[in-house]
Amino acid sequence: MITKGSVRRKSAEVFKKVIELRKNGFSYTEIKKETGIAKSTINNWLSLAGLTLTKEHLQIQVKKRVENHVLGTEASKITRARRKELDISKFINKQKDYFNDPFYNYGIALYEAEGSKRTDCKFSNSDYRLILTFVKFVERYFYLNRKENMSFSLYIHETRKNDLRKILNFWSRNIDIKKDLIHTYWKKNKVVGRRENPDYSGQFQVRVMGEKVLGSKILAISDIILKKYLR
Numbered sequence: 001m002i003t004k005g006s007v008r009r010k011s012a013e014v015f016k017k018v019i020e021l022r023k024n025g026f027s028y029t030e031i032k033k034e035t036g037i038a039k040s041t042i043n044n045w046l047s048l049a050g051l052t053l054t055k056e057h058l059q060i061q062v063k064k065r066v067e068n069h070v071l072g073t074e075a076s077k078i079t080r081a082r083r084k085e086l087d088i089s090k091f092i093n094k095q096k097d098y099f100n101d102p103f104y105n106y107g108i109a110l111y112e113a114e115g116s117k118r119t120d121c122k123f124s125n126s127d128y129r130l131i132l133t134f135v136k137f138v139e140r141y142f143y144l145n146r147k148e149n150m151s152f153s154l155y156i157h158e159t160r161k162n163d164l165r166k167i168l169n170f171w172s173r174n175i176d177i178k179k180d181l182i183h184t185y186w187k188k189n190k191v192v193g194r195r196e197n198p199d200y201s202g203q204f205q206v207r208v209m210g211e212k213v214l215g216s217k218i219l220a221i222s223d224i225i226l227k228k229y230l231r
Contacts, residue, residue, distance in 0.1 A: 028043070104137070110130060121208040
């Protein structure tokens, strides 16, 4: 049987440390890690000292867990950011030989103007020539294939449902992809005073996959190239 007397005789200093750690909100596992004392002994000592799981200690533990979670989350964010920066830096080094290539510069400028400003790579336009140019740019310099590494979306107004087949044929023919690869989305907003345009072909979007954070990488290269013209 554990008594105050037996604790003082055998391990008074460790007992004091266990009590102190518990008062500071340490869990049984954390106390065991700090002192090497078995959980059963810790429980007996804390019961002796009246420091078993009280509401106050539970609240302290919860607070500690939340704080540790926040710290862990922030550390993970920093780690991910560093990995992303390193990935972008390596990518730029591989691409720098193209920086004076006119077509490469044109593709970078296209994305800066009409591409997504997020980490993923999305490019939208209603002009098939710009869409096709961007697709060829990605294929030539990033070695990603339109049939395997790209998805295509078409956004058109509901009022043009009767023209869907013609519009799909238009994009399929000009981008050289199968019609069943084009995902169609309908715009429901009403355009006041909109003129009927027989050549209307909707808004087309290309999403590029197969290269992590490609959107961020292209924009980073764009920043480098633009500096030459801003001096």
